[in-house]
Amino acid sequence: MTEVALNKDGNFSAGSDFDMESWELMKKNHVVGDFSMLCCGAPAIPKTSANGLRFFSHYSDECASAPETIWHLNTKESFIKELRKKSIQAKDEVPGGLKSEKWKADIYFEYQNRKIVFEVQHSYQHLSEYFKRQERYINSGVECYWVLYKPRFITVTKSILKYRLKEEFGNVFPTDLNIGGGLGQISILPIVWFDPEDERPIKAPGFFSVSTNNWIDSILKSEFSYSPSGWNIY
Numbered sequence: 001m002t003e004v005a006l007n008k009d010g011n012f013s014a015g016s017d018f019d020m021e022s023w024e025l026m027k028k029n030h031v032v033g034d035f036s037m038l039c040c041g042a043p044a045i046p047k048t049s050a051n052g053l054r055f056f057s058h059y060s061d062e063c064a065s066a067p068e069t070i071w072h073l074n075t076k077e078s079f080i081k082e083l084r085k086k087s088i089q090a091k092d093e094v095p096g097g098l099k100s101e102k103w104k105a106d107i108y109f110e111y112q113n114r115k116i117v118f119e120v121q122h123s124y125q126h127l128s129e130y131f132k133r134q135e136r137y138i139n140s141g142v143e144c145y146w147v148l149y150k151p152r153f154i155t156v157t158k159s160i161l162k163y164r165l166k167e168e169f170g171n172v173f174p175t176d177l178n179i180g181g182g183l184g185q186i187s188i189l190p191i192v193w194f195d196p197e198d199e200r201p202i203k204a205p206g207f208f209s210v211s212t213n214n215w216i217d218s219i220l221k222s223e224f225s226y227s228p229s230g231w232n233i234y
């Protein structure tokens with residue numbers, strides 16, 4: 001995530017150089033290759049944060065020169081190892097979907113006629129992008145569970161809270177504590193964060209902290225589910 005990228009003429013382009021209307025028009029009409037990241041030269045795409053910040057991000061979500069790539073790769077590897085311990089042949093970077101519904105799964109596996117994906121997310125993306133990607137999986141008959149970097153989990157839950165307050169509660173905070181406790185999570189988006197330094201690395205604040213093995217088991221047994229208090233193992 002950066003405010004500045006190089007355009008195809010080799011000149012600097014900054015989000016602050018654009019007003020919102022011209023930025024949105026450029027986002028709609030740009031093609032991959034129009035901009036590149038300063039850090040590694042990879043293709044960059046223009047985005048807008050939930051707070052209206054105009055910035056550029058890696059087209060592939062990750063930078064080969066950045067620490068987040070290491071986290072992303074190590075997290076994928078640890079989950080694939082856990083799945084293979086269960087004799088489940090998980091694969092990474094698996095493509096699927098058709099035309100505008102195409103997707104590429106960080107981790108994909110099948111279990112008892114179920115198609116399951118783990119998306120491992122370190123970099124920022126707008127809540128609408130989470131919803132869009134989740135819908136693509138649903139339309140393909142695939143279950144998708146999101147494993148997030150902790151700061152990213154915090155960002156997403158704040159965005160979900162704002163979204164739900166507006167869309168479900170008319171910008172009035174609910175008095176029902178059972179509802180309020182899980183207001184930062186939503187039924188259509190199963191999310192946890194992953195802390196590789198912890199013995200029980202799968203977490204959601206106030207709800208649970210479990211091993212990767214136990215969390216995967218809860219998904220295979222359909223015990224990881226949503227209630228008004230949030231996503232939890234029931």
